[in-house]
Amino acid sequence: MNEYTQRNDTELLKMLSKQFPTIPSVCAEIINLQTILNLPKGTEHFISDLHGEYEAVTHILNNASGIIREKIDELFSDSVSAEERAELATLIYYPARKLELLKAKYADHLDEWYYITLVRLVNVCRLVSSKYSRSKVHKKLPQEFAYILDELLHAEATRNKESYFQSIYRSIIAVGRADAFIEEVSSLIKDLIVDQLHVLGDIFDRGPGAQLIMQKLMQHHAIDFVWGNHDMLWIGAAAGCEACIANMLNVSLSYANVDTIENGYGISLRPLMAFAEQTYGDSMVYKPKVIEKDKIGLNDIGLVAKLRRAAATLQFKLEGQIISRHPEYHMEDRLVLNGVDYEKGTLTVYGNTYELKDATFPTIDPKDPYRLTPDEEALIEALKDSFRRSEQLQQHIRFLIDKGAIYRIANGNLLMHGCLPVNEDGSMMEFTFNGQRYYGRALLDYCDRMVRAGYYGEPGSKEKADGVDMMWWLWCGRDAPLFGKTRMTTFERLLVADKTSHNEPKNAFYRLVNDPGLLQLIVGEFGLDPQNSHIIVGHIPVKAHSGESPIRCGGRILMIDGGFCKAYQPETGIAGYTLVYNSYGMRIISHEAFTSIESAVRDNFDVASISNVFERVPVRRLVADTDTGHDIIGQIHALERLLEGYRSGEIPQRAVPEKR
Numbered sequence: 001m002n003e004y005t006q007r008n009d010t011e012l013l014k015m016l017s018k019q020f021p022t023i024p025s026v027c028a029e030i031i032n033l034q035t036i037l038n039l040p041k042g043t044e045h046f047i048s049d050l051h052g053e054y055e056a057v058t059h060i061l062n063n064a065s066g067i068i069r070e071k072i073d074e075l076f077s078d079s080v081s082a083e084e085r086a087e088l089a090t091l092i093y094y095p096a097r098k099l100e101l102l103k104a105k106y107a108d109h110l111d112e113w114y115y116i117t118l119v120r121l122v123n124v125c126r127l128v129s130s131k132y133s134r135s136k137v138h139k140k141l142p143q144e145f146a147y148i149l150d151e152l153l154h155a156e157a158t159r160n161k162e163s164y165f166q167s168i169y170r171s172i173i174a175v176g177r178a179d180a181f182i183e184e185v186s187s188l189i190k191d192l193i194v195d196q197l198h199v200l201g202d203i204f205d206r207g208p209g210a211q212l213i214m215q216k217l218m219q220h221h222a223i224d225f226v227w228g229n230h231d232m233l234w235i236g237a238a239a240g241c242e243a244c245i246a247n248m249l250n251v252s253l254s255y256a257n258v259d260t261i262e263n264g265y266g267i268s269l270r271p272l273m274a275f276a277e278q279t280y281g282d283s284m285v286y287k288p289k290v291i292e293k294d295k296i297g298l299n300d301i302g303l304v305a306k307l308r309r310a311a312a313t314l315q316f317k318l319e320g321q322i323i324s325r326h327p328e329y330h331m332e333d334r335l336v337l338n339g340v341d342y343e344k345g346t347l348t349v350y351g352n353t354y355e356l357k358d359a360t361f362p363t364i365d366p367k368d369p370y371r372l373t374p375d376e377e378a379l380i381e382a383l384k385d386s387f388r389r390s391e392q393l394q395q396h397i398r399f400l401i402d403k404g405a406i407y408r409i410a411n412g413n414l415l416m417h418g419c420l421p422v423n424e425d426g427s428m429m430e431f432t433f434n435g436q437r438y439y440g441r442a443l444l445d446y447c448d449r450m451v452r453a454g455y456y457g458e459p460g461s462k463e464k465a466d467g468v469d470m471m472w473w474l475w476c477g478r479d480a481p482l483f484g485k486t487r488m489t490t491f492e493r494l495l496v497a498d499k500t501s502h503n504e505p506k507n508a509f510y511r512l513v514n515d516p517g518l519l520q521l522i523v524g525e526f527g528l529d530p531q532n533s534h535i536i537v538g539h540i541p542v543k544a545h546s547g548e549s550p551i552r553c554g555g556r557i558l559m560i561d562g563g564f565c566k567a568y569q570p571e572t573g574i575a576g577y578t579l580v581y582n583s584y585g586m587r588i589i590s591h592e593a594f595t596s597i598e599s600a601v602r603d604n605f606d607v608a609s610i611s612n613v614f615e616r617v618p619v620r621r622l623v624a625d626t627d628t629g630h631d632i633i634g635q636i637h638a639l640e641r642l643l644e645g646y647r648s649g650e651i652p653q654r655a656v657p658e659k660r
């Protein structure tokens with residue numbers, strides 16, 4: 001160690017000594033940390049492609065993909081009826097709502113029901129807290145009941161204390177705090193059952209409850225994200241990307257869903273409505289492609305079609321402007337308005353000519369098709385201002401950016417939404433931005449930096465402008481890592497009946513997903529353990545009903561988009577996948593369709609789920625094997641160095657005032 005390093009090391013140890021001023025305090029902390037290392041690793045819960053399905057997502061989070069019911073059955077399968085176990089599970093999922101029903105059901109002997117329920121809840125809580133240190137559990141205890149819960153959770157079943165613990169439960173009931181206790185313990189169980197929640201992108205679009213999902217996720221005790229391309233669309237819209245705003249409106253209107261925009265985020269569509277009514281006639285070509293029952297009346301479809309027509313036309317124009325600004329995107333083939341013959345009503349693209357279902361474009365000048373009219377310029381400015389002024393939207397997007405990333409490495413596993421772009425031969429695909437070549441991990445790191453610059457960068461700077469445009473590229477750009485396809489054929493799917501024009505070729509990553517060579521390439525690129533790491537992605541729905549498996553490449557690549565979105569469920573045959581990684585190994589869980597929270601509360605309806613344990617570790621994984629464990633080991637090394645400094649006299653111990 002050279003003189004500079006040694007001096008720097010000594011200064012760091014002096015700072016650490018402020019927290020641990022004496023040899024006994026250092027020794028106590030080392031013992032504490034060593035003990036934590038030998039606890040079982042916490043459970044990680046992975047979920048992807050939520051797409052606004054608030055009620056289904058809420059239920060999966062509340063039941064922890066069925067783990068809570070498993071714990072209840074583990075404890076009570078031999079002593080409690082199936083009906084009562086189902087009631088207890090539902091009570092934990094939705095305590096406030098279920099309590100009212102159960103109190104009415106057991107009104108004739110309510111105090112006795114309370115007593116039995118409190119005991120059972122504490123038993124469940126004790127089981128799910130058993131893998132954590134007492135200190136960690138104590139920090140999570142609700143303030144009002146912290147002392148008595150600490151007593152109950154760490155109670156020893158001895159005859160001497162039996163009446164003492166019974167009196168605690170009876171006192172809670174007697175003073176009228178049983179309901180509050182049930183709600184608090186239920187929340188604590190849900191907090192403890194999952195140590196870390198990983199969301200693999202696409203919270204937004206399709207379903208109507210994205211803003212509600214975001215509110216729920218913001219309350220989670222330990223969460224991180226990798227961004228999906230639909231999330232990036234909303235991040236771009238919030239950052240003022242005009243093409244993202246138009247795209248997002250088109251997507252929302254295609255599902256007849258403006259609840260999230262108007263009611264969720266308070267973004268007024270009045271300017272769009274006024275412009276569409278004034279500019280466009282009726283055209284059912286632009287009608288919503290998905291109309292949920294009771295969601296929209298027949299009289300409204302014509303208006304929605306006009307709104308979508310206005311948004312789509314803006315989209316095609318604004319996308320063309322970005323493509324022209326960024327030749328490095330290599331997306332000239334998506335300048336689709338250049339291929340329109342406005343007199344013949346046809347589109348020529350990729351060497352083929354197709355008849356258009358509607359060839360009237362009242363705001364497009366064939367000589368300059370990507371130029372906005374003055375009214376369109378005013379419209380997009382009004383919309384952009386409304387997005388920027390939505391306090392709730394900006395709050396949600398900041399949370400998503402600050403807790404999120406393009407990719408994440410967690411406990412030796414690589415988490416992505418889409419893919420790492422590769423060529424047909426399996427080599428990493430190269431991209432050039434601002435004169436620099438990027439591929440592999442460096443490409444993803446560059447994209448991550450540009451997203452943050454696009455949102456947080458200095459207004460008017462080139463970096464911010466490039467970052468905002470890159471948000472659109474990440475949404476739908478050629479082989480972009482969040483998109484993973486050659487093109488997004490929005491124009492063709494909307495206006496061309498011939499479905500051969502709708503093809504969106506996937507990146508070679510998806511063709512090679514069972515190739516060990518691709519696995520080794522990615523593992524090496526990200527410095528992962530070649531024997532034990534996994535690559536976990538979402539984005540492309542797995543067609544389970546056609547025999548596709550989410551488990552690829554011998555269990556090392558996991559594709560967990562199973563179709564939470566109702567629009568995808570006919571394609572997937574299920575209603576979502578989740579992944580659970582605990583101290584015993586990994587399992588992927590497939591879920592059947594969820595009806596409603598109301599049905600779950602009233603009828604104890606739970607999602608039918610099938611658990612596939614595809615990897616069981618030979619030795620139970622401990623905290624020492626995790627990222628947290630590696631951090632703790634680093635802390636122990638620093639404390640051991642401080643202990644050495646105290647004992648050698650290099651670092652003086654600090655005087656601690658005597659207790660009187």
